[in-house]
Amino acid sequence: MLTVIVFLPLLVAVVLAGVPRCSDTVARWIWVGAATVELALVGVVWAGYETPPPGQLAFAERAAWIPGVGSSYHLGVDGLSLPLMAMTAVVFLACAVYALRERHRPRVQASLFLFLQSVCLGVFAAADLILFFVFFDLSIVGMYAVIAGWGHGDRARSALKFFLYTFLGSLALLTGFIGLYAAADPHTFDMPTLTAENPLAGRPLAGPVVLAAILIGLAVKTPTVPFHTWLPPAHTDAPAVGSAVLAGVLLKLGTYGFVRIAAPMLPQAWRGWAWVIVAVGVVSVLYGALVALAQTNLKRMIAYTSINHMGYVVLAVGAAGLVSVDTVEPRAVAVTGAVTQMVSHGLITSALFLLAGVLYERAGSYDLHAYGGLAAPAPIFAALFAVGAFASLGLPAFSGFIAEFQVFAGSIATAPVTAVALLGILVTAALFLRAGQALLTGPTTGCAKGFGDLRATELWSVAPLLVLSLLIGVLPRPLLDLVEPAARTVVDLLGR
Amino acid sequence: MTRVASEMMRTELLLPEMLLAGGALVVLLGGSFTPRHRQWILRGVAAAVCGTVIITAAVALSAPANTAFDGSYAVDTGTGVARILAAAGCLLVLALAGDALAGAARESDAYALLLFATAGAVLLAGATDLLALVVGFLLASIPLYALIGLTGTGAGAEAVLKTYLLGALFGILLLLGVTLLSGTTGTTAYAELAVRLPDAPRSVVTAAAVAVIGGLMFKAGGLPAHFWIPDAAQGGTAMAATFLTTVPKIGALIAVHRLAGVLPGTSNWPAVVATLAVASMLLGNLAAYWQTDVRRLLGWSTVSQVGYLLVPVVATGRSDLAQPALLVYLAGYTVTNVAAFAVTAALPRHRDRTSWRGVAAAAPWLAAALVVALLGLVGTPPTAIFVGKLTAASAAWDGGYPVLAAVVFINSALSLFYYLRWLVPLYQPWAVAPPDRPGRWSATVAVVAAALSLVVGVAAGLVWRAAGG
Numbered sequence: 001m002l003t004v005i006v007f008l009p010l011l012v013a014v015v016l017a018g019v020p021r022c023s024d025t026v027a028r029w030i031w032v033g034a035a036t037v038e039l040a041l042v043g044v045v046w047a048g049y050e051t052p053p054p055g056q057l058a059f060a061e062r063a064a065w066i067p068g069v070g071s072s073y074h075l076g077v078d079g080l081s082l083p084l085m086a087m088t089a090v091v092f093l094a095c096a097v098y099a100l101r102e103r104h105r106p107r108v109q110a111s112l113f114l115f116l117q118s119v120c121l122g123v124f125a126a127a128d129l130i131l132f133f134v135f136f137d138l139s140i141v142g143m144y145a146v147i148a149g150w151g152h153g154d155r156a157r158s159a160l161k162f163f164l165y166t167f168l169g170s171l172a173l174l175t176g177f178i179g180l181y182a183a184a185d186p187h188t189f190d191m192p193t194l195t196a197e198n199p200l201a202g203r204p205l206a207g208p209v210v211l212a213a214i215l216i217g218l219a220v221k222t223p224t225v226p227f228h229t230w231l232p233p234a235h236t237d238a239p240a241v242g243s244a245v246l247a248g249v250l251l252k253l254g255t256y257g258f259v260r261i262a263a264p265m266l267p268q269a270w271r272g273w274a275w276v277i278v279a280v281g282v283v284s285v286l287y288g289a290l291v292a293l294a295q296t297n298l299k300r301m302i303a304y305t306s307i308n309h310m311g312y313v314v315l316a317v318g319a320a321g322l323v324s325v326d327t328v329e330p331r332a333v334a335v336t337g338a339v340t341q342m343v344s345h346g347l348i349t350s351a352l353f354l355l356a357g358v359l360y361e362r363a364g365s366y367d368l369h370a371y372g373g374l375a376a377p378a379p380i381f382a383a384l385f386a387v388g389a390f391a392s393l394g395l396p397a398f399s400g401f402i403a404e405f406q407v408f409a410g411s412i413a414t415a416p417v418t419a420v421a422l423l424g425i426l427v428t429a430a431l432f433l434r435a436g437q438a439l440l441t442g443p444t445t446g447c448a449k450g451f452g453d454l455r456a457t458e459l460w461s462v463a464p465l466l467v468l469s470l471l472i473g474v475l476p477r478p479l480l481d482l483v484e485p486a487a488r489t490v491v492d493l494l495g496r
Numbered sequence: 497m498t499r500v501a502s503e504m505m506r507t508e509l510l511l512p513e514m515l516l517a518g519g520a521l522v523v524l525l526g527g528s529f530t531p532r533h534r535q536w537i538l539r540g541v542a543a544a545v546c547g548t549v550i551i552t553a554a555v556a557l558s559a560p561a562n563t564a565f566d567g568s569y570a571v572d573t574g575t576g577v578a579r580i581l582a583a584a585g586c587l588l589v590l591a592l593a594g595d596a597l598a599g600a601a602r603e604s605d606a607y608a609l610l611l612f613a614t615a616g617a618v619l620l621a622g623a624t625d626l627l628a629l630v631v632g633f634l635l636a637s638i639p640l641y642a643l644i645g646l647t648g649t650g651a652g653a654e655a656v657l658k659t660y661l662l663g664a665l666f667g668i669l670l671l672l673g674v675t676l677l678s679g680t681t682g683t684t685a686y687a688e689l690a691v692r693l694p695d696a697p698r699s700v701v702t703a704a705a706v707a708v709i710g711g712l713m714f715k716a717g718g719l720p721a722h723f724w725i726p727d728a729a730q731g732g733t734a735m736a737a738t739f740l741t742t743v744p745k746i747g748a749l750i751a752v753h754r755l756a757g758v759l760p761g762t763s764n765w766p767a768v769v770a771t772l773a774v775a776s777m778l779l780g781n782l783a784a785y786w787q788t789d790v791r792r793l794l795g796w797s798t799v800s801q802v803g804y805l806l807v808p809v810v811a812t813g814r815s816d817l818a819q820p821a822l823l824v825y826l827a828g829y830t831v832t833n834v835a836a837f838a839v840t841a842a843l844p845r846h847r848d849r850t851s852w853r854g855v856a857a858a859a860p861w862l863a864a865a866l867v868v869a870l871l872g873l874v875g876t877p878p879t880a881i882f883v884g885k886l887t888a889a890s891a892a893w894d895g896g897y898p899v900l901a902a903v904v905f906i907n908s909a910l911s912l913f914y915y916l917r918w919l920v921p922l923y924q925p926w927a928v929a930p931p932d933r934p935g936r937w938s939a940t941v942a943v944v945a946a947a948l949s950l951v952v953g954v955a956a957g958l959v960w961r962a963a964g965g
């Protein structure tokens with residue numbers, strides 16, 4: 001089942017790329033169709049999902065791949081990966097709908113995005129480090145092509161910077177993986193085996209070094225301060241759908257690695273580094289928020305709020321490593337919050353980037369001050385942007401609130417000093433209100449004159465994302481029931 | 497007596513080598529009696545020889561390991577894989593020659609030289625006696641001088657001279673090492689050397705190891721004998737450049753690996769090989785950075801690839817992964833490097849990096865092959881070299897050299913920049929004139945080799961098993 005989910009988009013992508021006579025309209029609709037089928041398949045998995053016992057995966061599939069080096073084709077899901085797979089399927093479907101009006105080589109674009117969907121789902125489903133890495137690395141290649149091929153502005157430079165940065169990070173990650181492999185006895189790349197074995201347990205020297213390599217790799221991808229500099233230009237010059245996928249899905253590959261690989265496989269080293277990770281998280285939260293406040297380019301601003309939001313995740317997983325006897329409960333809450341935040345940020349930020357794409361498509365500018373009073377000519381756009389902004393700043397009743405509330409409840413109970421990161425929420429609130437004010441309110445001026453309101457494809461791609469965020473905010477139980485047991489397992493593994 | 501002698505010789509084990517040498521003679525003689533417009537027949541003959549070698553070598557691979565000629569030649573997994581890879585590399589080069597060489601004055605001579613050099617590379621790989629090693633070295637070297645000189649241009653002549661002088665110098669170095677080893681132990685057979693070397697004076701053995709491995713670096717194209725590679729890659733014909741950066745390396749690196757298995761650990765050979773590996777990687781990558789001629793860029797890139805290929809050799813005897821990692825990497829390298837060079841052969845007039853603008857629009861398949869080949873050389877999954885780098889680094893870490901594993905990946909990251917510098921113009925619109933029409937044969941070879949590099953990467957489990965893992 002998972003194999004079908006992971007490789008179906010790839011298959012469609014190959015067919016689309018290989019059949020040049022397929023018309024553009026057909027290609028666009030094939031993409032929407034494939035993305036819908038994917039979402040349905042993930043829904044089937046969700047419906048049939050039963051929490052597996054700790055250390056095991058549901059829907060596991062395994063076949064020999066390179067047995068000589070202890071690597072197998074091993075897929076599986078649990079409470080950490082399934083919500084992210086579902087989020088990925090939703091975001092890609094939204095992009096497919098949004099791109100129904102794409103005029104620039106839609107057939108190639110569709111096949112490229114289907115390829116990206118395959119590799120992103122592959123990362124979340126992989127239960128073998130090499131398989132994980134293969135998909136992880138291919139996501140970089142795919143995104144590079146998206147930015148370089150469909151972006152605007154100084155796209156070649158931004159794409160190159162993105163590629164070099166994240167590729168460097170991925171190689172650090174691979175070095176760390178080989179360290180885990182070499183330490184395990186017998187040598188293996190299998191994730192559940194490595195998690196159970198905890199191979200670097202008694203190695204006070206090698207453990208932190210291997211963890212450092214893995215952390216750097218994941219931190220570049222997430223990105224956290226100080227490895228974030230590739231993100232703003234990549235987002236600014238990427239096409240709207242590219243930004244949505246980059247922020248919504250690709251950033252999660254990094255944070256997912258924290259809870260799936262780094263923390264459970266290297267618990268001792270993680271505990272040793274926990275304060276550093278917490279500090280990086282707090283700095284990312286505050287720095288991301290403050291720099292976002294200073295932006296006048298809407299896309300850059302959303303990009304910096306992504307760094308801020310990913311900072312909460314890093315803060316939470318760092319706090320989870322501050323082990324003491326009476327903090328098991330709050331630490332589990334923090335990890336649950338981290339996973340919820342990944343899903344929530346994926347939905348909300350994708351919506352915001354798609355809306356920013358509407359701005360650029362109409363008026364060719366992301367400058368906040370080039371617009372004014374958009375609410376009059378484009379009421380639907382204004383309403384959706386306001387909802388997205390409120391969701392992003394963590395207003396109750398949206399998914400962001402559930403996530404950030406748990407992150408802080410868990411982190412502050414474990415380490416009260418992390419309360420300083422609350423300032424980040426305050427700054428984010430201020431900057432979103434300011435952006436909304438500049439864009440939407442006042443008399444209609446500048447580029448806002450003659451601004452056409454959302455078309456059907458734009459409405460139907462953005463609105464469902466925000467509705468889902470609202471749904472999670474009001475009825476978080478189905479999601480939390482899925483995440484909580486897995487988060488508890490992570491915390492138990494960290495306590496070893 | 498005669499029956500015992502034939503059992504010691506077991507010439508039938510050397511069927512692939514005899515096919516290569518015999519085929520070369522047939523092509524050479526046949527070329528003298530074939531009119532110029534029919535010389536393509538000899539290309540077919542040479543290709544058939546390579547195909548037969550691949551099949552016979554594959555059949556022999558399943559047989560248990562054996563030795564021939566009184567233990568001076570090993571017929572085992574290493575030799576078997578070397579036969580297949582060298583013949584496959586030669587076959588691809590023959591196909592690629594269809595564009596530029598068809599109807600040329602020295603067509604059949606070139607085919608004969610290719611087969612001779614291939615035979616030399618295989619002999620290098622299989623030699624388990626120092627004298628057989630020297631014979632392999634010479635047989636692999638001499639045809640190359642002629643191959644590089646086939647162009648008759650000034651740059652070609654310079655490249656030949658450089659190659660010849662370096663070849664002579666490092667050949668003497670190799671002989672010096674052989675003399676030292678046989679002088680201190682009284683034998684040239686590897687099996688005997690392994691027994692007697694631990695008792696030999698340590699300093700002499702170290703010096704001999706440096707000399708022999710250094711001499712073999714000429715064939716491998718690694719530091720310190722790498723100077724001829726970029727010149728030959730740039731100045732020679734596309735066919736010669738493809739061949740000499742691919743096939744001789746197979747023989748030389750397996751020869752170093754075999755020798756490493758014999759040398760005692762006290763001789764510090766791992767440090768020697770590790771130093772050469774790091775130096776080749778670094779210098780190859782840094783020198784490739786600002787090259788504008790794509791063939792020269794690829795030439796430097798092959799120098800860095802030798803560095804990666806030496807990494808599993810360092811772990812010889814300390815990790816079970818070493819030999820399969822080396823062979824899998826060689827398999828990936830052969831197809832990927834041929835693919836990259838074949839792309840340059842398809843557009844011979846496009847030598848400057850910036851003249852590749854618009855190629856993706858004019859020849860999408862060729863551009864795709866180049867993307868796969870160059871990203872493959874970086875080590876992007878799921879291409880074959882990814883598996884090669886991964887297993888090579890794993891072998892090094894497993895053998896007690898974790899730093900070497902890190903160096904592999906740092907260098908891979910370094911190399912990304914110059915490969916991308918070449919890839920980016922492909923997808924830009926052309927400036928003055930549309931690119932040339934790519935050569936049919938070369939473009940086909942490029943696409944096939946790039947596809948093979950993906951296949952080897954995805955089916956790495958099977959290749960790994962064939963390589964004895």
